[in-house]
Amino acid sequence: MDKIKVTNIKKTYENLDAINNISLSVANGQFISILGPSGCGKSTLLNIISGLEKPTSGDVLIDGESYIGKSGRVSYMHQKDLLLPWKNIIDNVSIPLVLQGLTREKARKRAMTYLDDFGLRGFEKVFPGQLSGGMRQRAALLRTYLFKSDVMLLDEPFGSLDAMTKRKMHLWLMDIFNNYKSSIIFITHDIDEAIFLSDKVYLLSERPAEVKIELDVDLERPRNNKTFSNPKYIMLKEKILNIL
Numbered sequence: 147m148d149k150i151k152v153t154n155i156k157k158t159y160e161n162l163d164a165i166n167n168i169s170l171s172v173a174n175g176q177f178i179s180i181l182g183p184s185g186c187g188k189s190t191l192l193n194i195i196s197g198l199e200k201p202t203s204g205d206v207l208i209d210g211e212s213y214i215g216k217s218g219r220v221s222y223m224h225q226k227d228l229l230l231p232w233k234n235i236i237d238n239v240s241i242p243l244v245l246q247g248l249t250r251e252k253a254r255k256r257a258m259t260y261l262d263d264f265g266l267r268g269f270e271k272v273f274p275g276q277l278s279g280g281m282r283q284r285a286a287l288l289r290t291y292l293f294k295s296d297v298m299l300l301d302e303p304f305g306s307l308d309a310m311t312k313r314k315m316h317l318w319l320m321d322i323f324n325n326y327k328s329s330i331i332f333i334t335h336d337i338d339e340a341i342f343l344s345d346k347v348y349l350l351s352e353r354p355a356e357v358k359i360e361l362d363v364d365l366e367r368p369r370n371n372k373t374f375s376n377p378k379y380i381m382l383k384e385k386i387l388n389i390l
């Protein structure tokens with residue numbers, strides 16, 4: 147059975163068609179990317195899958211159960227990181243652990259062990275407004291990760307990061323992915339990022355969004371810098387570029 151199955155999602159705001167008709171599926175432990183132009187309806191789609199917004203029609207099944215309008219099932223990192231401005235970084239990232247029942251002190255301690263990997267060591271007492279955009283994204287990613295749902299929705303998590311940090315985050319994310327076998331839906335504008343990370347890429351049209359093509363990424367894991375020169379990788383990239 148598919149971990150996530152999205153069928154015939156349509157979303158119309160008062161006088162604007164955001165999503166025309168989208169169906170997609172994510173197998174257990176699969177990493178899929180949704181690649182599409184700016185404003186085509188990608189965030190709306192994730193809001194619907196997360197249960198925060200209701201579609202005009204269509205269904206979202208997770209483990210076979212419908213989650214229309216029901217939030218809380220998945221870990222979701224929004225494009226705008228939504229860190230609480232009045233809490234410092236360590237308290238922001240430990241929120242999911244406190245929600246899971248840990249005391250504030252234990253939650254902080256546990257969260258501290260991830261700070262090196264996320265490039266946040268030394269910034270635990272700092273407030274979100276004092277951090278760079280990239281650091282805020284890393285903190286938001288850590289907080290999402292600590293929700294530890296088996297389904298993660300990531301809305302352009304690396305869009306604001308510099309190329310080197312982005313590369314490190316890709317490798318890190320694949321480690322997490324290999325170790326925890328989460329099922330991930332990842333939104334991006336970046337073709338290389340989509341292919342490099344994913345098992346499957348859905349390319350969306352301009353708004354109202356439709357799936358233009360669904361591509362299986364048959365590249366062995368773990369992936370590394372050599373992946374970029376693999377003929378299969380180059381063919382997939384050309385295929386996407388030709389359809390754009």
Ligand SMILES: Nc1ncnc2c1ncn2[C@@H]1O[C@H](COP(=O)(O)OP(=O)(O)OP(=O)(O)O)[C@@H](O)[C@H]1O
Nearest residue numbers: 159162164183184185186187188189190191225353
């Ligand atoms: N609550 C809303 N009411 C009316 N229109 C909305 C609402 N939310 C989104 N839209 C519109 O729906 C369209 C799709 O927005 P969405 O944020 O999903 O696009 P996106 O593909 O995520 O964009 P980007 O890549 O720039 O983040 C946009 O035209 C947006 O203005």
